[in-house]
Amino acid sequence: MDDTELLDVARDAVERSYAPYSEYRVGAALETGDGTVYTGCNVENANYSNSIHAEELALSKAVAEGHRSFDRVAVSSNRRDGVTPCGMCRQSLAEFCDGAFRVVCEGDDEPESYTLGELLPNTITREHLE
Known part of the structure; x- marks a missing residue:
């Protein structure tokens, strides 16, 4: 699956979003190391702090199924x-992914790609807790 196809999967996930308050619907498609793709969408709550982000949902589903290796997210x-991904989602991804992990998003004419290291320099890691 190329970046455009993975982004199409994320676009499909947007349609399942529950965003009655912000009306800002987000979808994510997370590819694991073995090529399995997990999707997520944002799920808002009237108490915004209880809202779930699309990337978090996709990551949680994958981890719940035993995955710990990830290649990219759209x-x-x-x-x-x-x-x-917002800062919180970047940090959640960094728990399992290194700085080379790819983040694919909408571009003007074709998908744009960043590394997690570009989006979240100086990541907090487990080594900081020791």
Whole structure:
């Protein structure tokens, strides 16, 4: 699956989003090391702090199924505005992925790709807790 196809899967996940408050619908498609793809969408709550982000949902589903190795994630929104994972989601991804992990998002004409290290330099790791 190439970046465009993975982004299409994320776009499909946008349609399952529950975002009645912000109306900002987000979908994510997370590819594991063995090529399995898990999707997630944002699920808002009237108490915004209890909302679930698309990337978190995809990551949680994959981890719950025993995956610990990930190759890339694609993220899209109903606005197709080039959204990237927020800081909290970047940190969640960094728990399992190194700085070379790829983040694919909407570009002007074709998908854009970043590394997690570009989006989240100086990541907090388990070594900081020792």
